[in-house]
Each structure stands twice: as C-alpha cells, then as structure tokens.
C-alpha cells in the first residue's frame with residue numbers, strides 16, 4: 001500500500017497525506033499528475049490511499065473505491081428521529097447518558113446510531129483493528145456532512161481507537177461501560193449487507209474469543225451484545241441468549257449483567 005493525494009493538491013493536503021503515510025507506516029507517493037493506475041504500476045502496489053481536501057479514499061485494483069459514508073446509519077437515524085425503532089438500540093437497551101464500547105467499529109454505522117442515542121452526556125468508543133479502516137473512518141467522521149446538524153454532531157462525538165479489542169478490553173477497568181458490543185465479520189456474508197463489500201479486503205476476520213467476552217462481562221454494567229449470522233454457532237459457543245433474528249438471518253445475542 002502507498003499513500004498519495006488527489007490531483008493538483010493544496011499544500012495542506014500534501015502534508016495531510018504525508019502524515020497519513022507515516023501513521024500507516026507506508027510510503028508517500030507524490031501524485032505528480034499521474035493516474036492512479038500509473039502509480040500502481042510504478043510502485044508495484046495494488047492498494048492506494050488517496051487523500052483529497054474532502055476525504056480519504058482507498059483505491060484497489062478490481063474493487064470499488066472505499067471511503068467513509070454513514071451507510072445504513074442514516075436511514076436508521078431518520079427512522080429514530082421520526083419516533084421509530086432500531087433493532088440494535090432495542091436489543092442493547094441503550095439510553096441517553098450511556099457509555100458504549102463498540103469493539104468492531106468497521107464503518108461506525110452502529111457507533112453512530114449508538115452515539116445519537118446516548119447523546120452529549122454519553123460516550124461511544126469505537127475500536128478497529130485495521131489501521132487503514134480506522135484512519136479512513138476516523139477522518140470521515142470528523143469531516144462528512146449529512147446536512148443534518150444533529151447527526152453530524154453525533155459523528156464528530158465518536159471516539160475512535162485503533163487496536164485489537166482483546167488487548168484494549170484487557171486494560172479497561174471493571175464496570176467502566178454500560179454496553180459492550182461485538183459485530184465481527186460474518187464467516188457467511190449476508191447478501192443484504194452491501195456496505196461491507198468494500199471493506200472486506202481490509203477488515204480483520206477473527207472469531208470472537210472467550211477471553212474478549214469474559215473481559216466484556218467484567219467491564220459492562222448492563223449488557224454485552226453480539227451480532228452475527230443466525231447459524232454461526234457463536235451465540236451458543238460464547239454463552240449469548242438469542243434476542244432477535246431478522247428475516248435476512250442477522251441475529252443479536254445478549255448477555256445480561258446482573259445488578
């Protein structure tokens with residue numbers, strides 16, 4: 001992977017691209033009026049992160065570009081705004097003022113819905129193992145404009161952290177969050193989840209470990225929630241009670257924390 005800029009970049013964009021390259025520990029390739037394909041050939045790299053004044057985009061040979069967008073979160077938030085329900089919010093029981101740990105941030109769609117619900121008094125920490133996804137989503141959350149002030153404010157308020165949740169959770173104090181949430185990559189992708197397609201190449205696909213769930217139970221004051229495919233076997237393996245199954249086989253399991 002290399003990092004470059006959009007064509008004819010302002011100085012700040014060049015500096016931004018250089019700092020992103022340093023953070024990702026890859027080379028910075030000056031754009032020099034070259035096409036992305038020409039840069040791929042010259043540097044013998046398939047993946048190129050393109051920094052522009054508006055956004056950061058991952059371009060990969062044979063794949064759709066990946067950039068931050070609020071994805072299905074926007075539809076879900078519009079529903080909540082007009083008094084409707086959201087499955088994750090109902091299952092998790094998240095309310096204003098809660099602290100939520102999203103252990104598998106991805107595009108932060110779920111984090112955004114959580115942050116909208118917990119509000120200014122609450123907190124959402126979104127952990128992502130992939131450095132590339134973390135950088136693109138972190139920057140997108142700070143700059144993307146939906147045109148809806150309350151949703152933009154929620155995006156800006158999510159705290160993103162790069163790292164493996166197993167490690168991050170192991171260092172957290174007991175009872176320090178209300179809800180701990182896991183949404184690992186499905187081994188068997190569901191066809192309705194198109195927003196996940198461009199991130200599949202970068203996403204970390206490890207099974208959730210018993211140790212991580214044990215830490216989550218230690219940290220959560222209210223609930224630990226797992227989203228997975230209905231037939232994944234993970235709910236039974238890790239001790240989650242199946243709380244909801246959608247028509248598309250996406251299921252939510254919970255572990256309730258007693259008083």
Ligand SMILES: C[S@@+](CC[C@H](N)C(=O)[O-])C[C@H]1O[C@@H](n2cnc3c(N)ncnc32)[C@H](O)[C@@H]1O
Nearest residue numbers: 104106107108109110128129164165183203204
């Ligand atoms: C299915 S996606 C999550 C989608 C997310 N809920 C959303 O709303 O956009 C799973 C994400 O978790 C990340 N991931 C997988 N294992 C992880 C781990 N051990 N620690 C942190 N992130 C992890 C993957 O890289 C991927 O981006």
